[in-house]
Amino acid sequence: MSSQPFDIDLAAPAEPSPARQAWLAVVKFTREKPLGAAGAAIVIVMILAAVFADVIAPYNPLATDYGAMLGAPSAQHWLGSDEFGRDLLTRIIYGARTALLVGFTAAFIGATLGLVIGVASAYFGGLIDLIIQRIVDVFISFPLIILALAVVAALGTGVDRVILAILIPMVPRAARICRSGALAIREMPYVDAARAAGFRDRRIILRHMLPNVVAAYLIVLTSFLGQAILLEASLSFLGLGVQEPTPAWGLMLHGGASQYAESAPWMAIYPGVAISLAVFGFNLFGDSLRDALDPRLRTQ
Amino acid sequence: MLHYLLKRILLMIPTILGVAVVIFVLMRMLPGDIVEMRLAGEGSYVQQETIDNERAKLGLDKPMLQQFTDYMWGLAHLDFGYSMWTGRPVTYEIGVRFGLSLQIAIMSTIIAVLLAIPLGTLAALKQDTWVDYGVRIFSIAGLATPSFWLGIMIILAFLVVFHWTPPMVYTPIWKDPWANLSQLIWPALATGYRYSAVATRMTRSAVLEVLREDYIRTARAKGLWQQLILRRHALKNAMLPVITVVGLEFAFLLGGLVVTEQVFNLNGIGKLFVDAVTQYDYTLVQALVMIVATVFIVSNFVVDVLYAWLDPRIRYR
Numbered sequence: 001m002s003s004q005p006f007d008i009d010l011a012a013p014a015e016p017s018p019a020r021q022a023w024l025a026v027v028k029f030t031r032e033k034p035l036g037a038a039g040a041a042i043v044i045v046m047i048l049a050a051v052f053a054d055v056i057a058p059y060n061p062l063a064t065d066y067g068a069m070l071g072a073p074s075a076q077h078w079l080g081s082d083e084f085g086r087d088l089l090t091r092i093i094y095g096a097r098t099a100l101l102v103g104f105t106a107a108f109i110g111a112t113l114g115l116v117i118g119v120a121s122a123y124f125g126g127l128i129d130l131i132i133q134r135i136v137d138v139f140i141s142f143p144l145i146i147l148a149l150a151v152v153a154a155l156g157t158g159v160d161r162v163i164l165a166i167l168i169p170m171v172p173r174a175a176r177i178c179r180s181g182a183l184a185i186r187e188m189p190y191v192d193a194a195r196a197a198g199f200r201d202r203r204i205i206l207r208h209m210l211p212n213v214v215a216a217y218l219i220v221l222t223s224f225l226g227q228a229i230l231l232e233a234s235l236s237f238l239g240l241g242v243q244e245p246t247p248a249w250g251l252m253l254h255g256g257a258s259q260y261a262e263s264a265p266w267m268a269i270y271p272g273v274a275i276s277l278a279v280f281g282f283n284l285f286g287d288s289l290r291d292a293l294d295p296r297l298r299t300q
Numbered sequence: 301m302l303h304y305l306l307k308r309i310l311l312m313i314p315t316i317l318g319v320a321v322v323i324f325v326l327m328r329m330l331p332g333d334i335v336e337m338r339l340a341g342e343g344s345y346v347q348q349e350t351i352d353n354e355r356a357k358l359g360l361d362k363p364m365l366q367q368f369t370d371y372m373w374g375l376a377h378l379d380f381g382y383s384m385w386t387g388r389p390v391t392y393e394i395g396v397r398f399g400l401s402l403q404i405a406i407m408s409t410i411i412a413v414l415l416a417i418p419l420g421t422l423a424a425l426k427q428d429t430w431v432d433y434g435v436r437i438f439s440i441a442g443l444a445t446p447s448f449w450l451g452i453m454i455i456l457a458f459l460v461v462f463h464w465t466p467p468m469v470y471t472p473i474w475k476d477p478w479a480n481l482s483q484l485i486w487p488a489l490a491t492g493y494r495y496s497a498v499a500t501r502m503t504r505s506a507v508l509e510v511l512r513e514d515y516i517r518t519a520r521a522k523g524l525w526q527q528l529i530l531r532r533h534a535l536k537n538a539m540l541p542v543i544t545v546v547g548l549e550f551a552f553l554l555g556g557l558v559v560t561e562q563v564f565n566l567n568g569i570g571k572l573f574v575d576a577v578t579q580y581d582y583t584l585v586q587a588l589v590m591i592v593a594t595v596f597i598v599s600n601f602v603v604d605v606l607y608a609w610l611d612p613r614i615r616y617r
């Protein structure tokens with residue numbers, strides 16, 4: 001065939017390259033879900049700010065400047081400065097780092113542990129399921145922040161403990177949702193087939209059931225991201241989360257912000273805008289992702 | 301039905317017991333205890349004897365297991381013990397603050413429902429138009445805005461625009477309703493906005509779902525007035541999930557109040573909880589968590605039963 005004169009390149013109507021395919025998917029998502037794309041844009045800006053904080057931030061987040069104490073927004077300090085003369089814009093950029101670190105770690109570990117527990121609970125059923133579900137019941141009975149505060153009280157404050165305090169209440173919530181997804185899949189013929197073929201429990205759970213609960217898992221994960229950022233901000237605001245001098249949005253609203261609210265309102269305004277915008281972005285993106293992945297699990 | 305009720309009630313018992321165990325264990329993991337905290341404030345050197353005496357008074361010297369049985373025995377008698385910080389009965393500490401928090405909770409709920417039902421219905425009727433997008437952005441923003449920051453912004457707006465701050469001293473509603481409301485409406489708004497966001501989204505999706513039902517098409521086909529279809533056929537059926545969400549969120553309101561009360565400097569249950577956590581007041585934290593969790597478990601049960609009772613399509617198993 002290659003010797004023929006009109007040898008055509010069989011790859012001519014080529015599959016678009018992976019990069020182009022990804023780009024097309026992005027364009028499609030933007031066209032169909034403008035709100036989701038806006039959310040994704042906010043999230044991307046936030047991630048860039050967090051990663052390149054050292055490069056973009058105009059000042060050192062910890063540098064105090066007593067000449068600029070409670071300074072109003074100006075050409076030097078775009079968003080003003082706080083009671084120690086620290087630049088607010090810089091601290092907000094670095095705050096994105098703290099928020100994302102806490103948010104991603106807590107949401108990822110929380111949702112993943114929940115996924116494993118939920119799927120195992122659904123797969124084994126019977127007594128194991130009953131016991132796991134009763135334990136889940138217990139933990140779900142605590143409002144998120146109440147359990148998080150109790151954990152902080154027991155373990156202390158600081159970034160690592162805050163992550164733990166946030167992820168513990170998330171595990172049972174994720175487990176509940178993933179379990180109900182997995183229950184439906186357990187009844188599928190291919191799971192019976194896998195069992196009949198003599199595969200071990202571990203393999204059936206990991207290879208046959210988990211991939212089919214991924215949609216539910218992703219939805220849980222994205223909704224946890226926003227919640228985790230909000231929870232971290234609340235804990236830090238109460239003085240029971242991230243501690244000074246780490247730049248964190250909630251912490252920036254603790255103490256000084258309300259004390260100087262009248263003379264330096266920028267201290268109270270901008271960190272809150274950052275929190276709201278970040279959570280807003282994650283929620284918008286998560287909502288659209290949920291609609292795209294599974295219409296049955298539509299926005300509550 | 302009776303069988304279902306009985307089963308649900310029986311299932312509540314291990315959950316409540318589990319909550320009691322979890323919170324007991326968590327509180328015992330605290331580094332240091334209240335005696336050290338309190339005595340540390342009094343001077344540089346405290347005799348060991350004094351510490352031991354104080355511990356004995358609070359029952360902290362007993363073995364863990366006995367502390368636990370004492371605690372459970374007390375719970376069974378609805379005896380929550382004494383605050384380790386003030387020495388007053390826990391029920392008293394909670395009782396004086398309960399009214400305030402309950403009032404804010406009720407006001408937030410009213411605000412949330414008044415916002416959510418019209419907005420959610422409107423968004424569903426105008427699905428995928430700018431009205432729908434507007435409502436959705438408003439409600440997603442409500443979920444994103446921390447209620448404590450909204451509170452700060454409300455106070456700030458009053459300060460800057462009117463040079464006025466909401467009164468800081470609590471007046472019970474029966475003494476001076478006007479002073480009471482002008483103080484409490486703001487924290488209720490700050491908490492209610494977030495709460496309304498959850499309910500708006502639920503209303504929207506419930507109405508959307510109902511509008512696709514056959515009986516709505518039938519009603520339309522027989523030429524029924526649009527308003528009547530909406531009110532009598534659609535909304536009535538859509539309200540069930542909305543009531544559920546509102547009911548369940550009510551139990552969680554205390555969580556929202558924890559931060560809002562801090563902003564408005566209100567001495568309610570939420571502030572009491574934060575204080576108790578920072579002061580290692582085990583008994584108070586235990587009692588508060590037990591109450592919140594029990595309220596949640598019971599309201600969950602009530603919502604489920606109501607649901608089954610209101611909607612004959614749901615079967616009891």
